[in-house]
Amino acid sequence: MSASVVDVWGQVVPGARSSFPPAPEPHDEWRLAGGTAWVYFSPLNRRQLIRPVILSDGFSSGSSSLDQLWHGLEENGDFRFVSELHAIGRDVIILGYDDRTASITANADTAIECIRRAIAERVGRARLTVGGFSMGGLVTRYALAKMEQDPTLPDHETSTYLSYDTPHQGAWFPIALQAFTHYATDKWGETPGVGPVLRQFSGLLNSPAARQMARWHIEKADDTPEQASERMAFLRELDELGGWPRNVRKIGVANGVDTGTGNGIKAGTTAVKCDGDTLHDTWLKTQAQGDQEVARLQKTGEEATSVRTSELPDIDGAPGGLFTVPSPAGDTGSFGLAGLLMGILGNTVDPGITGTSCFIPSISATAAGDINDQKALYRPISPDHSALDAFTCASRNEGHTTMTQELGEWIVNEIAATD
Structure with a gap:
């Protein structure tokens, strides 16, 4: 199985993989409140930020690791995602967090700062692509929606929102x-x-x-499984912001199939x-x-x-x-x-x-139904089920956030189509 972009559990198991080859030196590095953005200019843009694509890290232990993220995006042996984005003239900004276990709303503030910095550094008027992997898709979804609804924040100047196996309808921890x-x-x-x-x-x-x-949480072994109060509060806040950013095209992929096959x-x-x-x-x-x-x-x-x-x-x-x-x-x-x-x-x-x-059930990654619904979990997914404007699913059920040619190429084509 290919290495995950987001190592969800970090160093939980003694002796687990703990190091990755060093990532190339970024062309620029932005220290943000609550995180860091690593900037890689497309060779076509002569070391200028012209067409930014912001890719957010997700949930794991501790702080984001550029080496780990680069490995998952670019060195996993299946699809060189950063290189392919560079080939269509996109500059890649990898967004990491000081604490990947912090609340989605807290890390969304870091994402907002990153978006504002990208706009300020950008040469020209090309609109941004903003999204993330796993929980990073929720972080950026919330950030973009907040920028649209909060009058104290500027326009996010984003044309495309993307999510990669993001738990839009919740994740399953057995x-x-x-x-x-x-x-x-x-x-x-x-x-x-x-x-x-x-x-x-x-x-x-x-x-x-x-x-x-x-979607279901217990704090102690003898608790009753239910949605945590923190989840209910987050969903209310997201709903107050309209649920989704409205002035963007919303695309996403799932690492599971859309056929209903378990x-x-x-x-x-x-x-x-x-x-x-x-x-x-x-x-x-x-x-x-x-x-x-x-x-x-x-x-x-x-x-x-x-x-x-x-x-x-x-x-x-x-x-x-x-x-x-x-x-x-x-x-x-x-x-x-x-x-x-x-x-x-x-x-x-x-x-x-x-x-x-x-x-991450396929219907969660495609925002296509309630994962508490047994029938919805196992039914084929069609475009009219989804809150996304476009999505694709893997041809097999595979590791969460695994970068594959099948999914990566689809995203690159979707972004290229915004030219």
């Missing part, structure tokens, strides 16, 4: 995985070695950005289980409809904790961008991550499934 992570952190969060890993992952899931993105993971099956020194008869299941015991968690020598859900869809197997995590053995999935953590805690792990779960 409830069983959330519960196990919070449970393990509560029991072993202060244990040397594994404790910091558990606290980091639990903190990521409970961060402002994760609470705003997740990724092959069956609902209600045991995804991973373990037994050993620290955990007894502990298991996680894939999400199913109806009332379900989705996880059984038991520290050896203590009473078991049962995690139940009801009225959730069969979303682990839904079509969409897949949940991938860097690990020493290569990219693993959501339940594979749980297995790694179980093993680190000193237990014998029996993985029940291969593959990985859906992370």
